[in-house]
Amino acid sequence: MTRRILLEVAYDGTAYHGYAFQEGADTIEGRLNQAISELEGRPAAVIGASRTDAGVHAHKNLAVFDTEHRMEAGSFRPALNVRLPEDIRIRASREVRPGFHPRKVRTEKTYVYRILNTGEKDPMQRLYALYVAYPLDEARMQEGAGYLLGEHDFRSFCSAHTQAQTTVREITGIRVERAGEEIRITVRGLGFLYNMVRIITGTLLEVGRGAMEPSRVGEILAACDRTLAGPTVPPQGLVLEDIRILDYSNNA
């Protein structure tokens, strides 16, 4: 009997050319396929929820695959972890209904972008945060972020390379918090465009350093023009923190 298994996957994206499988490149998906193939003794191809870019990390991404194996669904976690490198970890495995597709169900994703607001670089953080030496006002950043809450056309905050059919998305939560030198931007939403969190972060940095008024974020949003928003910040500060499945049917 064929079962579909859902994996919760965490990874350090540093060493990989992103999540999505590419022939001849080391990717998270490629490593998952390889581990499952070894376990099953036949080729495997997972379907992932979020195709994170090179250098982006995840505390929880999702992937599914089909199996004829009789082992308990929860046992795929340890069985795959021994076949995966240390920088990719399966956090949980469970059975889902046949045909469950992690990009076709309704989900809420949470991304965190970490900024270290200091001129002094800590080598231990270089792969997991962006260093910003100029002073940042996190209250201004939060004020600017407020304009993005809700359902909007986010064309201004989307890479020109997008293949999305619509650029309307819904942000359900956005928070800018400081703890000492660390600023965290947490963005929750029902869908994200290509580079959206990194362009939002680049724009909020402009607001935080005083080069842009908070209300300008609302104007940029309304203009639907990528050239008005801030730059796309580098990948290493970004973590896909969580994916919550809101509805298990494929109707997203």
Next chain:
Amino acid sequence: MTRRILLEVAYDGTAYHGYAFQEGADTIEGRLNQAISELEGRPAAVIGASRTDAGVHAHKNLAVFDTEHRMEAGSFRPALNVRLPEDIRIRASREVRPGFHPRKVRTEKTYVYRILNTGEKDPMQRLYALYVAYPLDEARMQEGAGYLLGEHDFRSFCSAHTQAQTTVREITGIRVERAGEEIRITVRGLGFLYNMVRIITGTLLEVGRGAMEPSRVGEILAACDRTLAGPTVPPQGLVLEDIRILDYSNNA
């Protein structure tokens, strides 16, 4: 005029065969020598304060070198940082008296060992913490740690490979703190033996999991026998956090 320059050095030890120069191996000291050589146009050999092991990190280690350069002492920091890889950073550079030797002055060092007390491994932390899946009681660990405070013969907590003339050292502070899943052991002292913090940590883990009574730490200390203490824990959880110079004359 020859001046002696003191560098404060931070590094991610992951990619290196330890701090100390070794012919044919990639080391922190080798990289510092190379950067200074490039800048000065002649061979260089720094003298370091602490020869941390492979995989051990530092937020502040010290190194000195002599220069004929006329640049301001503080400018060696940026001049060397552009010649160093991203995982080694000079945090500060300043002039010290001629002959100042960072291993011959009285210093107080602070080490931090980070433990993640959870069965779920976070790939982003794997190079900066030890994972311990069994429950740990940090109050018991703190109680055991208390026996180590002060001046003692630490032979029981020293690698058999030591070349030290005496195994008497003084611990000036030792703290075991938990924040959620993270346990941090902070050890301050006027000198450390080879692997001392990692053997202390290995012993406190035995206490924390209930395999050893806290008072047993005092008995092990008194016995001066390495075989009684716990194992040497892996290097990646250890950070040389600080070195404070207590006396700038070479009389340590």
